[in-house]
Structure formats: structure tokens, C-alpha cells
Amino acid sequence: MAVETPLKGNIGDSIKRKEDDRFIRGRGNYLDDIVLPGMLHMSIHRSPFAHARIKSIDTKAASAVPGVIAVVTGDLLAQHKLAWMPTLSGDTQAVLATDKVRFQGQEVACVIATDPYVARDAAALIEVDYDVLPAVVDPWKSLEPGAPLIRDEKEGQKNNHIYHWEAGDKAKTDEAFAKADRVVKLDTFYPRCHPSPLETCGIVADVNSATGHATLYMTSQAPHAHRTLFAIVAGLPEQNIRIISPDIGGGFGNKVPIYPGYVVATAASLLIGKPVKWVEDRSENLISTGFARDFHMSGEMALRNDGRMLGLRVKMLSDNGAFYADAQPTKFRAGLFHIVTGSYDLPAAHVETDGAYTNKAPGGVAYRCSFRVTEASYLIERLVESAALEMNMDPTEIRLKNFIQPEQFPYMSATGFEYDSGDYPRAMQLALDKLGYKELRKEQAEKRKKGELMGIGVASFTEVVGAGPGKHYDIVGLRMFDSAELRVHPTGKAILKLGVKSQGQGHETTFAQIVTEELGIPAADIEVQEGDTDNTPYGLGTYASRSTPVGGAATAMVSRKLRDKAKKIAAHLLEASEADIEFDHGKFFVRGSPSKSKTIQDVAFAAYTNLPDGLEAGLEGVTYYDPPNMTFPFGTYLVVVDIDRGTGQVKVRRMVAVDDCGVRINPMVVEGQIHGGLTEGFGIAFMELITFDEEGNCLGSNFTDYLLPTSWETPKFEMGETVTPSPHHPIGAKGVGESATVGSPAAFVNAVIDAVGHLGIKNIDMPVTSDKVWEALNKVGAAE
Numbered sequence: 001m002a003v004e005t006p007l008k009g010n011i012g013d014s015i016k017r018k019e020d021d022r023f024i025r026g027r028g029n030y031l032d033d034i035v036l037p038g039m040l041h042m043s044i045h046r047s048p049f050a051h052a053r054i055k056s057i058d059t060k061a062a063s064a065v066p067g068v069i070a071v072v073t074g075d076l077l078a079q080h081k082l083a084w085m086p087t088l089s090g091d092t093q094a095v096l097a098t099d100k101v102r103f104q105g106q107e108v109a110c111v112i113a114t115d116p117y118v119a120r121d122a123a124a125l126i127e128v129d130y131d132v133l134p135a136v137v138d139p140w141k142s143l144e145p146g147a148p149l150i151r152d153e154k155e156g157q158k159n160n161h162i163y164h165w166e167a168g169d170k171a172k173t174d175e176a177f178a179k180a181d182r183v184v185k186l187d188t189f190y191p192r193c194h195p196s197p198l199e200t201c202g203i204v205a206d207v208n209s210a211t212g213h214a215t216l217y218m219t220s221q222a223p224h225a226h227r228t229l230f231a232i233v234a235g236l237p238e239q240n241i242r243i244i245s246p247d248i249g250g251g252f253g254n255k256v257p258i259y260p261g262y263v264v265a266t267a268a269s270l271l272i273g274k275p276v277k278w279v280e281d282r283s284e285n286l287i288s289t290g291f292a293r294d295f296h297m298s299g300e301m302a303l304r305n306d307g308r309m310l311g312l313r314v315k316m317l318s319d320n321g322a323f324y325a326d327a328q329p330t331k332f333r334a335g336l337f338h339i340v341t342g343s344y345d346l347p348a349a350h351v352e353t354d355g356a357y358t359n360k361a362p363g364g365v366a367y368r369c370s371f372r373v374t375e376a377s378y379l380i381e382r383l384v385e386s387a388a389l390e391m392n393m394d395p396t397e398i399r400l401k402n403f404i405q406p407e408q409f410p411y412m413s414a415t416g417f418e419y420d421s422g423d424y425p426r427a428m429q430l431a432l433d434k435l436g437y438k439e440l441r442k443e444q445a446e447k448r449k450k451g452e453l454m455g456i457g458v459a460s461f462t463e464v465v466g467a468g469p470g471k472h473y474d475i476v477g478l479r480m481f482d483s484a485e486l487r488v489h490p491t492g493k494a495i496l497k498l499g500v501k502s503q504g505q506g507h508e509t510t511f512a513q514i515v516t517e518e519l520g521i522p523a524a525d526i527e528v529q530e531g532d533t534d535n536t537p538y539g540l541g542t543y544a545s546r547s548t549p550v551g552g553a554a555t556a557m558v559s560r561k562l563r564d565k566a567k568k569i570a571a572h573l574l575e576a577s578e579a580d581i582e583f584d585h586g587k588f589f590v591r592g593s594p595s596k597s598k599t600i601q602d603v604a605f606a607a608y609t610n611l612p613d614g615l616e617a618g619l620e621g622v623t624y625y626d627p628p629n630m631t632f633p634f635g636t637y638l639v640v641v642d643i644d645r646g647t648g649q650v651k652v653r654r655m656v657a658v659d660d661c662g663v664r665i666n667p668m669v670v671e672g673q674i675h676g677g678l679t680e681g682f683g684i685a686f687m688e689l690i691t692f693d694e695e696g697n698c699l700g701s702n703f704t705d706y707l708l709p710t711s712w713e714t715p716k717f718e719m720g721e722t723v724t725p726s727p728h729h730p731i732g733a734k735g736v737g738e739s740a741t742v743g744s745p746a747a748f749v750n751a752v753i754d755a756v757g758h759l760g761i762k763n764i765d766m767p768v769t770s771d772k773v774w775e776a777l778n779k780v781g782a783a784e
């Protein structure tokens, strides 16, 4: 019988996820599992109207309910200067409404009670007298003269326009368009959708009035940054605030912003002197926290007749809701949307973006996306599909003709990104081979003759992840570095503490693997800790696929720092000169005599027991890593669909996904990330939609209206990989968590358009539901 050697956990080893032991046994410790002695519960009374002036709030009936301890209104918060808070985009947001409500579901008052159900019942008894105002839910209409002014409390705000921001070179782009043989245009809308993590947002705020210490258990993807913001907003000394982000049941960007519920629960705990818990229910999550997308995009591509791309012109209007609360680097008003040139060698590009207030919930979170890269990737990949269709070219041929070539890296894009590495033709070829593209095209031609609708969708995305070089990227002024602290104990076991924070991505396993690779300590001997601000080094958190590019790099660098010190100790133990010591997989030996060696465990013991003269005891260190550049993962996704003319139903027959995220630390974890991302992309493409009626009522506020894909609908995914290391990352890794959500929606929609394009249907906006497909077919007389 063959005996399997257990994997040590080096880079490239698909070891099982350490954290799953506790999760599959039901021993995870999520926010709602936290119960403190004397803890009270908070429920929020929300506005039923999208736009209304508050005439009065009557809290008498709610206050009289047995078990109710306090009712908090905006006026009470205003006395403590907490009625408004700053957003991550430098705007302000009402914590509890004082003057008027600006979206349906806005926080108006909070009830604190001894029991969560009492709090909820009492919140329903709060009487608010509203003067209802006209609502505007369409950003185009909100920018028209005479539209209701949403942010009338903002000094100098005379209309609903938020920002104008541009990237690229306008004159050069105009020149390219003047020279073009033809221009292809696409207007499209990436609808509002929601990250909808399994666990909603929540807090247990425990402010000790005797010591002034605030311990805040929060569903936070960025606990350190949140602590700093709490210190600034609430005026509490930062050292007195401890944010603990426990196990998190998914974040996807939903848990990056600071929400009113967090602020009121903390203020209530401070005023009452007891811990206060607030956990959103599902509808609260869907209507009030962290929506994504809502981008109206218009792209024009200048081309030569042979299909060579000459220039790109993009206009985008973002619907930001009532408060501009996007979580993104300060300098970039529309996030990193200007990555919209994608995988193509576009000599000129110009991007103009504008934002508008509407009577909808704020958010603008980068749902599984690096600051609006998803919308950009969707637009360029849909636009290339339109170009192929109009020019009667194969969608793979036009891409191959225009891809940035491997020898062009590092490549400077027309909008100012320096792409680190890539081999786009190789990823595409692998995907085409896996799918059997040529045969499927033949099948499609045969089917078309019989009137059957089959489509093959292509998307070759490029992402930009790993913010970032601190000189360009910051969140409310905090430079976007990240950190790792590593201590090796005398018995050779280690604790690694990180500034990032997993929401289910497997950091406890994969970050240990980086230390294993660098120091030779088995992954099982390394404990990874995250999420407690008192116990981990400062970092900007986990979102935008930045953990591996930044926190992973910090981990490799701190390991190397320890290795350098370990070398000195090994030289002492081996009675050799440090210059003669070599290291290989956990062993230090004298060059030329590998049998004379000391293990990392021997060295760790010596670090506390037997040191060379003059060397500090211990084996620990910390690294704050500021990456020299972002990383640029990429891939090609191919989708095959069959469409029923009678119902408009789209069936995804095949999906091949080839991803390149540089060196893969744990291939199994990477596949899991891609699988999850593709599922979310599928849901967005075909099912998920949060929309609003004319009065601003949110449609899509529960899981019977907002449809998430289950295993029943989700197609089977066939995955492949290429590996093009990042030249500047210490272990050559790029981020991967978001690639599949970024790249896949365009592949799904392109497959539908590929099936119906020959009938004259050029675009169907997401979600591509059967009724929309049938209607489009019916319009061109092709429905049955």
C-alpha cells in the first residue's frame, strides 16, 4: 500500500483549509454568536418613503413598552454632534434623519430594549409625521433642471450632481476617432445589485463608562481603518477603542463602509453603560446597506476596417443614491473604472465620469471587485463583442488582433495604469482548446440553419488589484499599505498576525503557507490571527482582492527578515561564517556540506537559549509593505448557451474559465474562489436585480424578489489556469478573489448576444431574464 506523505503546506500545495474544522463543526464565532452579560438589543425604525420632510417624531408609545430602555432619535444624536457622519468618499451621511428622509429604508430612530423582539415591536410603534416630497430614482432625471433637490442641507449644493472626473487624453482620442474607418457604439447599464453575504451586518458595542474603553465586535472587513474613523467621528481616544471582527460569513464589499447602526449602537452603549447589539435582518441588508454597481455606461470604439482598435471613448454616469458613500481611494472619484481599456493595446482613450444623487440607498461598494473594475470590464468586453458583431469578425479573432502582447509588459495603458505582466493569447488559446471552440462554431452554424439559437460568449478580462502604492492610493487619507507580524516561539511553532481580515477566503491556511515556503515551518504549526485591532498590526483590510498582493507580500517579507536573523544564529550553532550558510526548505547548512545542518526549529530554540554575542534574543518581526504597483490578474472565459425561442429561456450548456493570478499559493483555495465568483457572476448576469418604482419603493428587498443562484441553477464550471508571475510581488502572486465576478458577466451576456446578434439584437441589459430575451426576439419577429 502506498503511503501518502502529508503535504507540509508549501506554496502550490492544496492543503485543506485549517479554519474549516471549526466551521463544519458549527464552532465558528460569528457576530450573532457574541453574547455579553447585561447585553441590550437595538432595532431601527426606517423610513417608508423615499423622500419626505420630517415634521415630528413621536416616541411615547415605543418608550412605554415594557423592556424598552431608550429610544434614540436624530435630535438626541445632534446634541452629541453625531447626527451626521463622514462617508468614505468625503461626503456626509445622516446617522439618524433629522430634517428629511432621502431613501426608503433610511434610519430614522432606534429602540434599545432588553430583548430583540421587544425592540423590534417597539420600533414599529414610533410615529413619524412626514410631508412627502417628490422622489427621483433615475440619475438622468435627477440631473435635469428642476429635479427635486435631494441634498438641500449641503451648503452650496444647488443640484443633484456629485462629481465629474476624467482620465486619459481627450485630444489624442479625438485624433484617433478622426482617423478611424468606423466607430462602434454601445450604451449599456450595469444594474444595481447587492453583495448579500450569508451573514448580514452587525455590531455588539461594549463601552465601559468606568474605563472609557470601547470594545466593538463588528462585521468589519477593515477593522483598523474603522477604529481610526470611530476615533475621529466619535472623538474617542484611539487607544481606548478595540475593534474585534470575529468570523465573518461573507463580505464581498458589504462590510467595508461604516453604517448608521454601528454608530448608534456605540453611542447607545456609551450613554446607557451596557453592551448593545444590533444585527440587520435580510431586508434591512438589501434595502439599506452596501448596494453595488448602478452604472450607466456609454462606450465608443474607433477601429480600422481590419479590426485594429485605435481609440476608446467612454462616458459613465453613476447613481450613488442619497449619500456619496462609495468606498474607494480618495483620488479616484469613480474608483478604478478607468481600467476600461481592458486587455487591449488601445493607443488612445478618454473616460468621463459623473455621479448623481438619487432617492435610493447609498453604497457604491465594490461588490467582489477592485473599486469599480467590474463595471469597466463589463463595458469593454461587451463593446468588443459589439465590434465583432458589426464587423462580422469572430469575437476571438478581434481580441487576438488587439491583445497587449506578452513582450509589451510592463505596459502603460492609455488611462495611466502600468500593467505588471500578462500573456493573454496563451490564456485564450487554452480556453479555446478546452472548450473545443471550432467544433462548437460548426455546430452553431448547423443549428442556425435549422432556426435554433445557440451562442458562444467570450470575455478576456484584465483586473487591477492590490491597492496599492501608498503614494497613489489611500482611504480617507490612510495610505494603502498592509502588514504582517511573525513570532517564532522556542519550540519552532509560530504565530502570524495580519492587518487584513478574512471573510471566508481561507487566510488562516494560505498565509501560513507563505511562511512555510519562506521558513520551512509546517503550515500546521503556524497560527494565523486577524481582525483584532489590539492584537494585530495596522492594516487597511480585506477588499478589492488586496490581501494576497499586499498582506501576502508583507508575510513573505517578514518571513525573510526572520530568515536573515535565523541565518546568523545558524552560523553560530554551526560554528561557520554567516556568509557560508545556505538555506533550503527549513534547513540551514554550511555551503558544500549539506549534512552539517540545523533546522529552523533548532534555530528557533537557540534564539531563546543560545545566541551569538551581541544578538538580540527572540525570533520575531513586523513588516509594513507598500507595494510598488498593483497586480493585474487576467483570464479568458467562454460560455455556451442555448436559447428557447418560445420562452426566451437561456440555458448555460458549458462554461470554461481560464484564470491567471500569477503563482497560486493554494490551488484548491484558488479554485474555490473562482467557483464562488463565477456563481456570483452568473447570478448577476441572469437573476439578481434591485430596482425601484417611480416613488422610490425598493423592489428586490427579500430573497423571493432578489434571486440568488442556488446549486439548481448554477452551471458546471470547467476551470483551467496559466501562471504568469507578478514581477514585483515577492512570491509572484496576484489577487484572485474577484476575478471571476469581474470577468464572467460579460461572457454570459456575450453568449446570449452571440446567439441572437444575427437577428439584429445588439444588446440586452442584465439581468438577462427570459422575459427580456423573449421580448427582444418578439420585436425582431423571431419569437415563437
Ligand code: CDP
Pocket: 505, 506, 507, 510, 511, 542, 543, 544, 545, 546, 547, 548, 549, 661, 662, 663, 664, 665, 666, 667, 669, 670, 673, 733, 734, 735, 736, 737, 738
Ligand atoms: O483579499 P482577498 O482575500 O479577498 O483576495 P485574494 O488576495 O485574491 O485571496 C483570496 C484567497 O485565495 C486567499 O486565501 C489567498 O491566499 C488565496 N490565493 C492564492 O492561494 N493564490 C493566489 N495567487 C491568490 C490568492
